[in-house]
Amino acid sequence: MLDPGDITNEELERVGREAEQTIKRIAGLQERLAAIRGTGSGADGRIVVNADPSGRIDSIDLHPRVMRLASAELSEELLRAVNAAQDDCARQTSALMAEIGVGSVMDKAVFEKMERHLTDAHTAFLNEIERYGR
Template structure:
């Protein structure tokens, strides 16, 4: 009887331990990300922002900022909020890199959708090969039973 490639040599205990480890890492990731805060301050130190996964957490406006026009202040706030959001994203990427490793970090696909599609196509090709191998083996077994 032909072997099923790597499937015949699977160490089930090792596989299950790997799954349990991945679940634990995902739980840790959820806790770590929930505690992250992105921070930013404009170059004049008039606007400070803290941003979390739940949204804006703090917005501090220095009294001197009241000397600005409303449109200038609005632009400072928007730019600083964007910087804080980017800081949070950088922190999330770092935590995910620690948990999953840089090679398997799912956040790298956000910036590079072509790499994500390449991974999907590779997985699809592997699935098709495995499916064809299994169906061929089942067909061989069926013919042997006739």
Template sequence: MSWPAPDQDQEYLEQVLQQTRDAMRHLREAKRVIGEIEGKGEAADGMILATTDAGGSIRRIDINPRALRLDTTTLSREVIRAIQAAQEASARQAKEIVDGVAGHVGLLPEPLDETFVQHRIEAAARDLYSGGL
């Protein structure tokens, strides 16, 4: 891993903080947009319409009175088809949003770890022993 020079630590930290703020802004926006998702599905030639949220929970089912002419087995199968189509649509929309924000969050630098601190201590010790401090 390549670290910033000690005299660039402040600038590096400010850059990381700004990148983190930007990533958090993108995540908050993604969360808001995901909360507004409505997946729509239909079955029985459009006589049954279902709406779900991003998590797949059913928000609404509309059944045209003509669909009630179907036998109960067919009607229940068609309702399930409409719900599944709506859930797939909402899942697809949520995935697109998550994939879009992942590019912004993925731009964050690797976190500094104990090897960074060790590197800084060793550099300071070298400077101290060589009279650089």
């Protein structure tokens, strides 16, 4: 059993600083995830598709000359560009997760839940430190 009397003030301060740093890293990660934008192209660059961090398409740019393609070819090239944009988002997200040591892709809700949990734990920890200091 842990005896709070055995914990030094320096150890408590160190743990508190580490918890604050972890919370800041998670917030920074959320910002970096939100900034991800995927891009894909088709028809020799005449179709450009952009996707948001969730992989949803947020813009499609069609060069006027792309309208000269047959409808089946246009569909195929558009689909190729959409898939490339979504794949680009997934690749960037996976690379970011690997950079921080997370093996699988986690969505924003998971990070928000982790951040809330760490913030709550940090607050409870600071309250305990204050209580023992009285």
